[in-house]
Amino acid sequence: MKKKDALPKGWATSADVAARAGVSRSAVSRTFTEGASVSPATRARVLKAAEELGYQVNRLARSVIQRQSSLVGIVVPGMQNEFVVQLLGPLAENLAHHSLAPLLIDARDPAQMASKLRYLLQYRVAGVIFTSGSPPIELAQEYLRLRVPVAMINRDANLESVDVVTSDNQEGGTLAADCLIKGGARRLAYVNLPSGTYSGISRGAGFSEAVARSGIASISLELVQGTIPDYAGGVDVAAQLLDRPPERRPDGVFCANDLLAFGFLDAARYDFGLRVPEDIAIVGFDDIPMASTQGFALTTIRQDVEALAREAVGLLVQRMAEPTTLARTRRIPVQLVPRATSKS
Amino acid sequence: MKKKDALPKGWATSADVAARAGVSRSAVSRTFTEGASVSPATRARVLKAAEELGYQVNRLARSVIQRQSSLVGIVVPGMQNEFVVQLLGPLAENLAHHSLAPLLIDARDPAQMASKLRYLLQYRVAGVIFTSGSPPIELAQEYLRLRVPVAMINRDANLESVDVVTSDNQEGGTLAADCLIKGGARRLAYVNLPSGTYSGISRGAGFSEAVARSGIASISLELVQGTIPDYAGGVDVAAQLLDRPPERRPDGVFCANDLLAFGFLDAARYDFGLRVPEDIAIVGFDDIPMASTQGFALTTIRQDVEALAREAVGLLVQRMAEPTTLARTRRIPVQLVPRATSKS
DNA sequence: ACCCGTATTGCACTCGTGTGCAGTCTAGGC
DNA sequence: GCCTAGACTGCACACGAGTGCAATACGGGT
Known part of the structure; x- marks a missing residue:
């Protein structure tokens, strides 16, 4: 009788993997935690068992214990402004590089803004990026009180702990x-x-x-x-x-x-x-x-949409590591593109 | 000495609220759980204490215990296609009506697709919406095995448990x-x-x-x-x-x-x-x-972008409640808009 | 053979929350 | 006054994972 009992009851837990690999649950956890101490041998066995069971770390549980999720709120003022939309792709991509995921908040309607931002807090987001002319700044106050890193793209902030990246x-x-x-x-x-x-x-x-x-x-x-x-x-x-x-x-x-x-x-x-x-x-x-x-x-x-997104995510990530750094501003160069509606 | 010690150490927990309101932690939980049994009196006291402490439910912890998050993955094939972008706003809005939040996945690059979809699973998403021509369908198989509800917009599926909403x-x-x-x-x-x-x-x-x-x-x-x-x-x-x-x-x-x-x-x-x-x-x-x-x-x-989004979310939510229903298809009417590039 | 430093490992506790169960309280009918 | 149904409440356990600490294993130098 082979091990045909794989993929049993839906989601595999780290305990399932541990049992199958014949190690402790801690070993499993450490295998999936960067920089933790695991011997190559057990690591290999854990990975094998995880693969067989289709195990995926439960990032929610991880976030609970680490008291911070890997979600980043992205607040946009509707999808009308194509420029803001163009930011979305690069933002998502850059976040992914840091194992972060974008939680999209459409704040077109200023009336619902406050409640949407509060709602975002329920996910214990690791940070928030405000794009262009989205929200009245006062609404971000609660984020600052809770030391949730905030970055703004093409907005001013004038707050001691809010990073700004803006085109020149x-x-x-x-x-x-x-x-x-x-x-x-x-x-x-x-x-x-x-x-x-x-x-x-x-x-x-x-x-x-x-x-x-x-x-x-x-x-x-x-x-x-x-x-x-x-x-x-x-x-x-x-x-x-x-x-x-x-x-x-x-x-x-x-x-x-x-x-x-x-x-x-x-x-x-x-x-x-x-x-x-x-x-x-x-x-x-x-x-x-x-x-x-x-x-x-x-x-x-x-x-330079790519640069704006890259810098915004970069600053946000730095601030996650070092929450008390003073606000920084990155000014991204712009460029004249001459076409047919001007003479030079 | 008044109660000026509000907003102390960052995040308030349900225990903090319970202590301040002089009730058990269960009462707090039930206050924020729809349909739970709480007397109007305690409910009011809890709400007051929560307000004073700036308490926000930790949806991550809630999701862990309920074994399902309130996140819904939205998979888009890049942001080039403006039509897909137009879907984003209405999708986010409709999801919000059901207390769900959109997790944005840009799957422009087919090579990274598989890993991105797997990554999405780590958040134990309550469902996924695929838009237009995004992903090879085989990649969704893992979702089906795990009974994660899937809906597709303007795609076929031909799978027994994948809902489809498409323009006619x-x-x-x-x-x-x-x-x-x-x-x-x-x-x-x-x-x-x-x-x-x-x-x-x-x-x-x-x-x-x-x-x-x-x-x-x-x-x-x-x-x-x-x-x-x-x-x-x-x-x-x-x-x-x-x-x-x-x-x-x-x-x-x-x-x-x-x-x-x-x-x-x-x-x-x-x-x-x-x-x-x-x-x-x-x-x-x-x-x-x-x-x-x-x-x-x-x-x-x-x-009809609004209708597409509404139906997609609607079907997804229904499937969350009743995961085994057979696949349904909604066909949304389209409309000729005559302008200057045609003679009729 | 002995000692000691280092790399792994597992135990047990922790995070913040939902919920079954049993106990308590209240109101109403007799 | 007594009984009962129903509405609340709190205890205790669960969810799935990270991590400090102590215990163990290993390797090398003497």
Whole structure:
């Protein structure tokens, strides 16, 4: 009678494996714990028995005793913003490198935000990553009190123990301004994100300063506050900004993200019959995949999504090991990608 | 001296709450367990104490004892496919209604797939949802052995215990064909997804059958196998399909998803200078947000993302309660959204 | 042969929670 | 006043794992 009684009652426990391998439960535990002391011989026997039984460590039980799970909350403001979505893949991948798993929280609705964040705590997450303009910062206070590491992507924090990794938004604004000015634009406009967004403000600041620095006297600059940071929002802003006599119409526009730029671009050429970039040049921000299509061919500022994700996870992991380190900020370089909506 | 010693050592446990409320730990547990027997009086005292201590149930510990977590794995094939991304939000929301949380697994790389799925098991997930063309089905076998509920969105399964919820792909193909034929197209083409994709095959089948059913003798139909289901893939296929004399060029094309259609559309009008829909009509599938922009204005078949997510979660939850029910299939209706790339 | 340092091993306790069981309390009918 | 059903409550055990500590085994130097 062979050992055909494998895979019996569903989940195998470490005790099952121990019994089959003829060792103590401790040995099994140590086999699956990195850095623990097990002889190669027993280790091999345990692994064999585990394989035969289809044993998988119960990470929940492990988390209970270690008083920390291997889950990391990822808080996103809905899935509309393609840029945030692009972060998800790299984030998941980088977390996996540290044996962490992403727990996805969609915080589109600010009303439910508080309860969702509290809910996340029930899983004793090892850390949280907030992306872009997601949550009012006060809500993160409870995390800080409990010393749950927090990292933010493209947000400011101004808290002593919250790491921030952000694209160099200001530099991006500067690049955009230089590009437009060099292309000959003199009536500039900046289409911002909804008010209060950190990214939007920084990009605008860089843009404005570069315009001032240009030293060109005849140059004008107009700042427009967007309400919705998507295609329709771009169309709306364009309707308001382009419905003027040509001499008062902007001839160079910087949109705080690509979706806004798409909307603005389409409105400009289809609704107002303008030629781009001859009558008006447009620069976006993000470089989402659609920006490189022939129909848009949008000149834009590229964010390094991979680097943002890598740094965010890196900082978070460091903080898990050393929870009291002071807040650090990583600024990721951005890059101008010239395409067909600008002259340079 | 007031009770100012609240929020002491980080995480409060049920024992802390019990002590503060002057009840047993069981009472605390029952207060946070739906349907358990607690008197309104003690319940109130427990809640008060819990509030004061900032107590949050430790779902990990709960999961250990209940031998099942409240985590649900969501397996996606990368974040390129916008349609899949659109599912994420509604899925998360519907899961939340059942006190479940989504554990995100990016299975873009088929090589790592097996290990990622195994890893997911370590969290004793309460169920798994596979989206679109993600994983070779054999990999799900281990889940079935362990009786972990599995649901699939827009995939076939042909397994006795795997629920399937899918858009009515076949009907979608039919709608596309009818739309093109009614618009006068006679040389039809179907641009498929990469080979073996369930959705792609079904859509093609519906398309082909509708063409056959039309009874028009002079009609021709060409099937093209795509390799990459994105914008670049669409451009590639167009290059191959449109580089012919006009009388042999298709005049009506159905693309298996919107990204393919975008690429095909742009290639047709920009690379080949064709007028759409006069020279060639194009119909897509999905109705992602970009399809409604003025630049594309793509006629397409809309999938009901909300319904897909709702049904998938619903079936999964039912199966958690009743693990042995036979596999069920939910077919979600689709809808033709006529825009500017077709004549009807 | 003896001693000692090092590498393994197992015992037993621990983590924070759910839940069966038996005991206690309350209200209501007689 | 007594009895009984029903609603609560608490005790004690369970879940599946990590880990300090002491015990053991091993190897080498004298």
